[in-house]
Amino acid sequence: MRPAAFIDRDGTINEQRGYINHISRFILLPGVAKAISLLNRNNHIVVVTSNQSGVARDYFPIELVEETNNLMKRELARDNAYVDGIYFCPHHPHAVLPEYRMKCSCRKPGTGLIERARSEFGIDMARSYVIGDRWLDIEFAHNAELPGILVLTGYGKGDLEYIVPHKPIKPAFVAEDLLGAVKWILRQGSAFSISSRH
16 A cells, blocks of 8 residues: 545645636646655655535536646646546535535545545555645644644645644644655655664
8 A cells, every 4th residue: 555645735736816716826836746746756646635615605616626627637747747636525514506515524624535535545544644735734634643734835824823823733744835745754754664674
């Protein structure tokens, strides 16, 4: 089994611009393709996990989420990087659209997206991580019994300064960006490999 990196999308992979309600608003952050390529080359499963409640709120159709995810895959492919799976939650308990109005297990910090990925891939959960720009992602990691890494892109700096100090759950690591997070993960993997031989 291989370890996985469960990576938030908006604010971690692409610029945080609020709701991505048009394809032109999707802009990949610097270093992201390199980070994901590093995970690919080091035998990690790369899974994108994202709340997309704009669908439930009727801000944009679910097809736009798919179109945006396809654009993300194409842009990553230009740098020989790829994601193994993309899982998103379109629901919200107070949705405008009744078909998406529910309290679901897939809306982060619920762990449904991770459970779906786990059922589809051979994931070594003991060596897996969650990466995101919100304290919500750290709570998501905690609920899945995984270490959570907070990146300082997107909402990260504000959440680190104003939210994290008042919460009982803390990040396992704080990184400047996704590339910094991935380099830290790979260093932990090296330590795991060394220690497992003794």
